[in-house]
Amino acid sequence: MKSRIIMIVGSLMLIAVFFKPIWNITLEAPQYPIPLGMDIYIDRFEGANDEFDIKNINLMNHYVGMQYIPESIPEFKSFPYIVGFMIALGVILGITGKFKLYLGWFVLMSILGLLGLYDFYLWEYDYGHNLDPHAIMQFKNPDGSPMGFQPPLWGTKLILNFTAHSYPRAAAFFLGGGMGLTFVAFIVGFFENKKKKLNL
Amino acid sequence: MKSIFKPMLSVVAASMMLASCGPDLGSADGANNSVMANDAASKTYVAPGDHDEFYAFISGGFSGQLAVYGLPSGRLFRVIPVFSQDPEKGYGYNEETKPMLNTSHGFVPWGDSHHPDISQSKGELDGRWVFINENNTPRVARISLETFETEEILEIPNSAGNHSSTFVTENTEYIVAGTRFAVPAPQKDMPIADYKGNFKGSLSFIKIDPNEGTMNIAFQIRMPGFNFDLAHPGRGKSHGWFFFSSYNTEESNTLLEVNASQNDKDYITAVNWQKIEEYIAKGVGTMEPAKYAHNTWNDDTHIATSVMEDEVLIINPEDVPGAIYFLPTPKSPHGCDVDPTGEYIIGNGKLAAALTVHSFTKMVKAIEDKAFDGDAYGIPILQFEAINYGTLEQPGLGPLHTEFDTRGNAYTTFFISSEVVKWNVKDLKVIDRQPVFYSVGHLMIPGGNSAKPFDKYLVAMNKITKDRYLPTGPEVCQSAQLFDITGEKMELLLDFPTIGEPHYAAGCPAELLASKSQKIFKLEENKHPYVVKNEAETKVVREGNEVHIYMSMIRSHFSPDNIEGVKVGDKVFFHVTNLEQDYDVPHGISMIGANTSELLIMPGRTETFVWNPKQEGVWPFYCTDFCSALHQEMQGYVRVSAANSDIQISYTLDDEVPGTEEDL
CATH class of the missing domain: 2.60.40.420 (Cupredoxins -  blue copper proteins)
Structure with missing residues (x-):
């Protein structure tokens, strides 16, 4: 019984991604005492410290020929459905109480999560390397190759005069915590099942 | 994640500092610390990147503008263009702001700004707007304290030399405008020598919209042709009254320096504006034709419009019995200041060597008792002894203006003896006097015209600097001087140059405004x-x-x-x-x-x-x-x-x- 509740609670914790940002990229520089920041939600980008942050990031980045951050990307259309489906599936599995399937859910969600991160990396790579050849300022690496401006996937990195931070935000912790709980549900379910068998 | 790391890092850094520097801090002796505490430089030092504790809005006088400084550093942040064109900002030059400087005389590119005052709610500064008046072409202006831009300018008809202005009442019901140069009202062609009995000194009450701050002349009292100089509203128990000082009750029209200094006493006019509101509600007053510009800035369209108003409500004193009295006050009173409790009305007789303190309570009783000493043009003159609380004898020469702290003390400037004098209002005793350099006019304690002064600093504003700074040819700057008034003695901390003439100022704690200061226009x-x-x-x-x-x-x-x-x-x-x-x-x-x-x-x-x-x-x-x-x-x-x-x-x-x- 306990495992079912944990499974349902764990799945429901994913609802947080519809309300809270998942990831954040923040750019610090001396002339930005309030840093520029972008929050990434399941379905949109949003200025983190000011509603016009993204416009201002675009304005800064045009000097080095980076693309404008798009209003929307295809992932914003599909991701909410995928997560919604996984929440529903998790709750249904919890109700049925088939604990082995909890592990299946956890693995599937982990794969989806890793794919999401990979997708994010690909976008970041393109964003940081696919530069306008007519860029106002063109920087080269010491080896002569064009300098890229890719923000870190996770961590902090110095990019010219900006210090870029890329870290998970609230919804990512709910996502990770919820997924963790579903794994706990599997373990608890495993022992509940063992006990049940012994009692028989 | 960043927000988690940073506090952790700072904890680590702080503990490292404690570990390595602890013994050094401990070895610093007490004497050294007290030297630091007494050091005026350390009291005014605001480290690079740090913010000042107070805003000071210092009038630019004949520059026509209003300058924003920080206290205690005295650093100039911004000059807000108000009554004069400013090519730096395009104010009065671009098509959008040209209407702000329109008047009934056409476009006037310059003004003489005087007395700023910050809006109030329940007797305390609320930091919504700062108002300021213009002397030459009588006008008042309202400046937004979100954009720090002039939002409205209202011309005052039937007036000349709008000096006794702006001075906010305790809920920003009104600001006022006076008439320093009595004129025919309405204007007409007549011999100057016929001044006496014919020229008028209009006192205008400008109603402030409680939500938008917009200004409209509610009524104009058509007073005799005295020269109305300064004003202050009552507060607390005297809320509902307004007090105006005057000189030239002799009604002289030439060589005023002699002819307007003959009467032993001139008057402070006490106006019960709440009573006048009641009279107006009953239909008292006459709408008269008048022509005056009303200029309004619109932050949605980013455009100013100028409307020519065509009438004004005139109140004749004889039609509002019981609403206006004269308080006899020695020797051409200039400043007319009301203490934070609203009880004491201080007349700074600028040609006297004494300060006159009237009591509001005694004034009310004198009115009840009809303790009159005759009348002037039908307006009752209260008996001096019946209203006078006392006199501060021999405080200095040429008292001009008084402000107050929260501890019952008053601070008065003396133009001729060039000093600021601290005295106790109840005891009528001088506590301290400090020289200023030179010839001080107004002084300002943040929140000075309110029930709650922020009595840490006092700014004295000087007309003459002569040798105080590096010389810059015949024309040198005027200045402001900052005093620490937290102790028994006033301590001069800083001496900083100002734009134009630092005529008067208004100040407030920085936190009242800083967080709501607008960053962009959407x-x-x-x-x-x-x-x-x-x-x-x-x-x-x-x-x-x-x-x-x-x-x-x-x-x-x-x-x-x-x-x-x-x-x-x-x-x-x-x-x-x-x-x-x-x-x-x-x-x-x-x-x-x-x-x-x-x-x-x-x-x-x-x-x-x-x-x-x-x-x-x-x-x-x-x-x-x-x-x-x-x-x-x-x-x-x-x-x-x-x-x-x-x-x-x-x-x-x-x-x-x-x-x-x-x-x-």
Whole structure:
């Protein structure tokens, strides 16, 4: 019984991604005492410290020929459905109480999560390397190759005069915590099942 | 994640500092610390990047503007253009702000600003607006304390020399305007020598809208032709009254320095405005024709409009018995100040060597008892002894103005003996006196005209500096001097130059304003008729011989930046929108040969200047504000052809017509 509740609670914790940002990229520089920041939600980008942050990031980045951050990307259309489906599936599995399937859910969600991160990396790579050849300022690496401006996937990195931070935000912790709980549900379910068998 | 790391790092850093520096801190002896505490420099030192504790809005006097300083550093942050043109900001030069300086006499490019005062709620500063008056062309202005820009200017009819102004009542019900130079009211052609009994000194009560702050003249009291000098509202128990000092009750029209100094006593006029409101509700008063400009700035359209008002409600003192009294006060009282409790009304008889303190409680009783000493033009004169609380004898020479702390002390400036004197109001005893350099006029304690002064600092504003700074030819600056008033003795901390004449000032704690100070104007809310919301909307349109350029600016280019088809004799309007939405990214624009100032345009705002091309050629324009790394490249050209040329209007950015390809 306990495992079912944990499974349902764990799945429901994913609802947080519809309300809270998942990831954040923040750019610090001396002339930005309030840093520029972008929050990434399941379905949109949003200025983190000011509603016009993204416009201002675009304005800064045009000097080095980076693309404008798009209003929307295809992932914003599909991701909410995928997560919604996984929440529903998790709750249904919890109700049925088939604990082995909890592990299946956890693995599937982990794969989806890793794919999401990979997708994010690909976008970041393109964003940081696919530069306008007519860029106002063109920087080269010491080896002569064009300098890229890719923000870190996770961590902090110095990019010219900006210090870029890329870290998970609230919804990512709910996502990770919820997924963790579903794994706990599997373990608890495993022992509940063992006990049940012994009692028989 | 960052927000978790940072506190952790700082804890680590702090513990390291404690471990390594602890013994050193411990060895610093007490004497050294007290030397630091007494050091005036350390009290006014605001470290780079740190903020001041107070805002000080210091009038620019004959500059016509209002300057914003920080206290205790004395650093100048901004000059807010109010009554004078300011080419630096385009104020009074661009098409949008020109109406702000319109008057019944037409466009007046200059003013003489005097007494700023911050709006109040329940007797305390609320930091919504600061009001300031203009002496020469009688006007009052309202400045927003979110944008720090002038939002409204109202001319005062039937008046001349609007000196006793602005002075906010305790819920910002009213500000007032007076008449320093009695004039025929309404104006008419008559012999100057017939002044006495015929000239009038109007006292205007300007109603402030409690939500929008908009100003309207509620009524004008047509007083005898005395020279009304300064004013202060009652507060607390005396709320509902207003007190105006006057000189020249002799009603002299020539050589006033002698002829207006003959009477032993002049008057402080006490006006019960609540009673007058009741009379008006009953139908008292006459609407008279009058012509005065009412100029209003609109932050949605970014445009000012000037409306010529055509009537004003006149109240004759004889029609409002029980509402106006004269308080006899020795020797041409200048300042007329009310203490934070509202009980004491202090008349600074500028030719006397004494300060007169009237009691509001005694005044009310004297009115009840009809303790009158005759009347002047039908207005009862209260008996001096019946209203007088006492006199501070021999405090100095030439008392002008008084402000107060919360501990029952008053601080009065003395122009002739060039000093500030601290005295106790109840005891009528001098506590301390400090020289100022030189010839002090007003003084200011933040919140000084309110029930709750913030009595840490006092600013004395001096008319003369002579040898105080490095000389700069015959014309040298005037100055302000900062005193610490937390102790028994006043301590001079700082001496800083000001713009124009630092006539009077208003101050308030920084936290009242800093957090609500506006950063940008939102482009999406910009309703200027010539706004462009993005580069695709930029264009050039010919209407007869007028050419309208709908131009945008963003780091680091104009759109369009190549314009052809303009002809000699055209009237070219540059309507320029700053598309930036980031804090502190203004752009400027100026055009060679334009007979006007630059524009300095804040993010999200649209401004317009007019250029009359007089010669054929190709003429550049450029950004005047160092906006970005590519500021030098922010430039463009207008081709001007002969008047009879048949070249059509065309415009491009990067060889494309804006709007024909995807833009930001």
